[in-house]
Amino acid sequence: MEDATSAAADDPDDADLMRRAAHGDRDAFAALYRRHQARVYRFARLMTGSSTAAEDIVQEVFLVVMRDAARYDPARAALTSYLYGVARHQTRRRRARDRQFVAFDGRRPDSSEPVADDDASATLERRQTLQQLRRAILSLPRRYREVVVLCDLQGVSYSDAATAMGCAIGTVRSRLHRARHLLTQKMGRTAPSHEDHPGLTERCA
Amino acid sequence: MKSMQFENTDLADALNVLRQDEAHIEAPPHVEAAVLAAWDRAHARRREERPRSMWRESAAVAAAIIIALGLGQLGRELQRTTRAAVTRAAESRTLLLVGEPILQGEPVRVVRMRVPASTLTGLGVRSATGDAAAHVDVDVIVGEDGIARAIRVGM
Numbered sequence: 076m077e078d079a080t081s082a083a084a085d086d087p088d089d090a091d092l093m094r095r096a097a098h099g100d101r102d103a104f105a106a107l108y109r110r111h112q113a114r115v116y117r118f119a120r121l122m123t124g125s126s127t128a129a130e131d132i133v134q135e136v137f138l139v140v141m142r143d144a145a146r147y148d149p150a151r152a153a154l155t156s157y158l159y160g161v162a163r164h165q166t167r168r169r170r171a172r173d174r175q176f177v178a179f180d181g182r183r184p185d186s187s188e189p190v191a192d193d194d195a196s197a198t199l200e201r202r203q204t205l206q207q208l209r210r211a212i213l214s215l216p217r218r219y220r221e222v223v224v225l226c227d228l229q230g231v232s233y234s235d236a237a238t239a240m241g242c243a244i245g246t247v248r249s250r251l252h253r254a255r256h257l258l259t260q261k262m263g264r265t266a267p268s269h270e271d272h273p274g275l276t277e278r279c280a
Numbered sequence: 281m282k283s284m285q286f287e288n289t290d291l292a293d294a295l296n297v298l299r300q301d302e303a304h305i306e307a308p309p310h311v312e313a314a315v316l317a318a319w320d321r322a323h324a325r326r327r328e329e330r331p332r333s334m335w336r337e338s339a340a341v342a343a344a345i346i347i348a349l350g351l352g353q354l355g356r357e358l359q360r361t362t363r364a365a366v367t368r369a370a371e372s373r374t375l376l377l378v379g380e381p382i383l384q385g386e387p388v389r390v391v392r393m394r395v396p397a398s399t400l401t402g403l404g405v406r407s408a409t410g411d412a413a414a415h416v417d418v419d420v421i422v423g424e425d426g427i428a429r430a431i432r433v434g435m
Contacts, residue, residue, distance in 0.1 A: 104319055108312060116307040133307045137315045141322060205301055208294045227295045228302060259291045 089154035097144035121224045122166045124213045135165045159239035211261040219254035376431045391420045
């Protein structure tokens with residue numbers, strides 16, 4: 076029982092951290108950042124296709140948190156929904172500023188990440204598929220791209236996605252359905268085949 | 281030739297692979313450093329501004345008090361001076377110029393009148409008794425043209 080209590084004290088919830096951050100608690104703010112930066116970064120990166128843009132968006136999002144922490148109402152939305160909402164807004168601003176997205180830089184996040192497959196051919200094919208999928212996602216209209224990134228790639232519930240996007244759950248569902256259909260079409264058009272790379276099998280064999 | 285069919289299940293698999301591929305990605309450490317530096321800057325500024333604004337408020341309050349005290353003092357001084365002047369006027373025979381100054385050698389006539397004290401109050405002289413309804417004897421000095429030049433109050 077005591078362990079549970081001390082664990083809860085050691086791991087305060089988002090609302091508590093936001094409250095403390097609003098009162099100038101730097102540690103609470105840092106804890107919030109560490110807890111949520113990855114999902115904001117991934118969302119921004121998938122939405123813009125640029126790690127540099129994603130870094131800027133993460134900064135902007137947490138500057139908004141720093142400024143508006145006192146105005147956050149946990150009864151209205153979970154912090155993740157709130158953060159996705161802010162990130163979404165910042166992404167749109169960024170796009171308006173940049174006018175066009177830069178090409179996905181394909182940077183590996185962690186050089187120590189284990190290689191997925193010993194088979195070089197399979198690894199290459201996997202990378203190609205991922206690259207095509209990323210491009211296909213980036214080519215989606217923004218409203219479809221958002222739902223795919225949030226629901227299919229970030230694992231956000233329909234309800235939280237609806238809150239973040241400021242729309243009804245039914246809209247999220249219909250957009251997701253349409254987005255998946257578009258992605259399937261795009262991937263079908265660009266699906267790699269060995270006939271496109273006749274030397275690949277021979278080289279990797 | 282791109283004959284490969286891409287089905288919904290393929291998309292689900294591809295999305296799943298992408299999700300796994302993205303799962304380890306985090307913002308680089310320099311982003312955290314930048315965000316926390318922004319926090320430190322913002323809060324250092326607030327800490328600096330707080331005493332400065334407190335000092336400003338204190339200075340404004342002090343200035344208001346000084347001005348209020350000064351105005352009060354000035355008001356009392358004016359009252360005292362005016363009262364003294366009125367008293368002096370009441371005690372002495374005061375000459376109030378009400379028209380063109382009397383020229384040297386100009387023949388004048390003196391008309392003795394009894395007027396209400398309120399009339400003198402309108403000219404800036406208060407009755408020694410303070411009773412506006414009381415009557416006061418005055419000497420009105422009239423020029424050759426019949427226009428009053430001065431009033432001599434002898435209360």
